[in-house]
Amino acid sequence: MAKSPPKFDTPNSPHPADLSNGQHITTDAGRPVSDIENSITAGRRGPVLQEDYIAFERLAHFNRERIPERVVHAKGVGAFGTFTVTHDITKYTRAKLFSKVGNTCEMLTRFSTVAGERGSADTNRDPRGFALKFYTEGGNWDLVGNNTPVFFVKDGLKFPDFIHSQKRDPRTNMRSKTMMWDFWSLMPESLHQVLILMSDRGTPYGIRHMHGYSSHTFSMFNADNVRTWVKFHFLTQQGIKNFTDAEAIEMAGLDPDFSANDLNDAITRGDFPKWKMFIQTMPDEQAATYKWNSFDVTKVWPHADFPLQEVGIFELNRMPENYHAFVEQAAYSPSNVVDGIGFSPDKMLQTRLLSYADAHRYRVGVNYEFLPANAPKAASHNNYHRDGAMALGNNGGSGPNYFPNSFNGPTEDKSVQEFAYPVEATEVRRYDRNAPGDDDHYTQPGDLFRLMTEKAQDDTIKNIVAHMDGIEGPKRKEIIERQLKLWFKVDEKLGKGVSAGLGVQVEGHELNGQMKPLHAKYAPPKPV
Numbered sequence: 001m002a003k004s005p006p007k008f009d010t011p012n013s014p015h016p017a018d019l020s021n022g023q024h025i026t027t028d029a030g031r032p033v034s035d036i037e038n039s040i041t042a043g044r045r046g047p048v049l050q051e052d053y054i055a056f057e058r059l060a061h062f063n064r065e066r067i068p069e070r071v072v073h074a075k076g077v078g079a080f081g082t083f084t085v086t087h088d089i090t091k092y093t094r095a096k097l098f099s100k101v102g103n104t105c106e107m108l109t110r111f112s113t114v115a116g117e118r119g120s121a122d123t124n125r126d127p128r129g130f131a132l133k134f135y136t137e138g139g140n141w142d143l144v145g146n147n148t149p150v151f152f153v154k155d156g157l158k159f160p161d162f163i164h165s166q167k168r169d170p171r172t173n174m175r176s177k178t179m180m181w182d183f184w185s186l187m188p189e190s191l192h193q194v195l196i197l198m199s200d201r202g203t204p205y206g207i208r209h210m211h212g213y214s215s216h217t218f219s220m221f222n223a224d225n226v227r228t229w230v231k232f233h234f235l236t237q238q239g240i241k242n243f244t245d246a247e248a249i250e251m252a253g254l255d256p257d258f259s260a261n262d263l264n265d266a267i268t269r270g271d272f273p274k275w276k277m278f279i280q281t282m283p284d285e286q287a288a289t290y291k292w293n294s295f296d297v298t299k300v301w302p303h304a305d306f307p308l309q310e311v312g313i314f315e316l317n318r319m320p321e322n323y324h325a326f327v328e329q330a331a332y333s334p335s336n337v338v339d340g341i342g343f344s345p346d347k348m349l350q351t352r353l354l355s356y357a358d359a360h361r362y363r364v365g366v367n368y369e370f371l372p373a374n375a376p377k378a379a380s381h382n383n384y385h386r387d388g389a390m391a392l393g394n395n396g397g398s399g400p401n402y403f404p405n406s407f408n409g410p411t412e413d414k415s416v417q418e419f420a421y422p423v424e425a426t427e428v429r430r431y432d433r434n435a436p437g438d439d440d441h442y443t444q445p446g447d448l449f450r451l452m453t454e455k456a457q458d459d460t461i462k463n464i465v466a467h468m469d470g471i472e473g474p475k476r477k478e479i480i481e482r483q484l485k486l487w488f489k490v491d492e493k494l495g496k497g498v499s500a501g502l503g504v505q506v507e508g509h510e511l512n513g514q515m516k517p518l519h520a521k522y523a524p525p526k527p528v
Ligand code: HEM
Pocket: 069, 070, 071, 072, 073, 076, 110, 111, 112, 128, 129, 130, 131, 144, 145, 146, 151, 155, 156, 157, 159, 213, 214, 215, 216, 297, 330, 331, 332, 348, 349, 351, 352, 355, 356, 359, 360, 363
């Protein structure tokens, strides 16, 4: 049975964990209040007096209830859990968490859709965020992944463009398939992820039935300071289960909070969902010679070359007592690693290392790491950061606020130095990320398509046809043709299916009379 993390009930948190305590209502300053049903008025039916500051305090606090929603991944559900180490990986990492088989730690997880707003439907076709916070003895370790092993773009500089194409049209404020396919068709590096998104894995049956991935390559280093490249995989023990396109659309209307409800129901009835953690490892020196760029987040490491190695298991066993405190204010960052785990030169990962904490300082505030969801639980929090908005607790008290000092302030721990590594001695410049050697965007998605069952291939083609059929306006033909050429480069059958389904032929890939039957098979589904 899971150990419960400490209750959110410290002098720093004015609201006790449980407000069902029968105490008197107070103002925020603690003064008991006689009446919150009737404002103070001049006469029985007269106007409200300005001196009713109790009314104003209530209204003013209410007006400030919302913090900015996450710029992406705004809709999510969170749960606490427990991670247990089941296999020895000390040959790869000296991280305290992995020092012994049987070690456990508390976790806070959050699962999300990417593009929709805070109230959007859980079953929309979208990748799912898979964010894990491990409260380890060596500090908090965050793995902020998705339910897909790859991503749409491979340089963080392109992230805002990609997200703009998925969010709302600046004129109509509506989501636009034209924008999506315009961007994707101009960015062949997106093909691998778009193919996964268009398969039924793009509409998972809630949270419990999907895998999670770090997607990026990270590194581990051991007690002898030997580095290994690593990718993390979290395999659902509930089995993969997806909605079809039509089912997902229907569920968006029936229960827009499907994923949250499904997870909450399972945990409440004691059916704790579980995921096994696996790693793929690549020796340090192999990265330079492996046939694929090992740090390109649009590529996977084939399991045949890098088999999965089991590491541990986590279960989700407790829903947070308060959504805002533990889910909305939860702040994950790929930069939160611990000694024994490090980064890689993946350009996207490198960008993310700065982007998340920057987002949290804007969204939650500079002292976000002090909030109960984010503060270390199994480690302590000692440093010379001081002040700022909402400096919770005693802000370091009377202790020294500079280093070095002669007053017994916190000291450095030289045993946890970052891994020192050489970099390629070359010119500093903006290198073309798709230069020869990094420009094969087709083989891996093609292999994935050919690996699918015939039914999965058919469903994927149908989903693509239905989605691309939403491209509108004067550029429809141009965008469709450009994307079709990419699908043909991925796989001839895939190209033909989409081409026939949309009733658009591209030069060099004429359908030779197959247009009609294929068109009927892959025609966009009727709205449910
Ligand atoms: C959330 C930026 C790529 C997974 C976010 C947030 C930002 C962001 C600003 C909102 C953070 C917040 O306000 O709490 C970026 C940038 C990327 C990138 C700049 C590319 C350079 C990725 C990739 C993945 C990913 C490749 C997965 C492998 C997530 C997840 C969340 C998130 C799971 C939600 C975390 C939560 O539940 O709070 N991202 N992102 N992102 N991102 Fe990214």
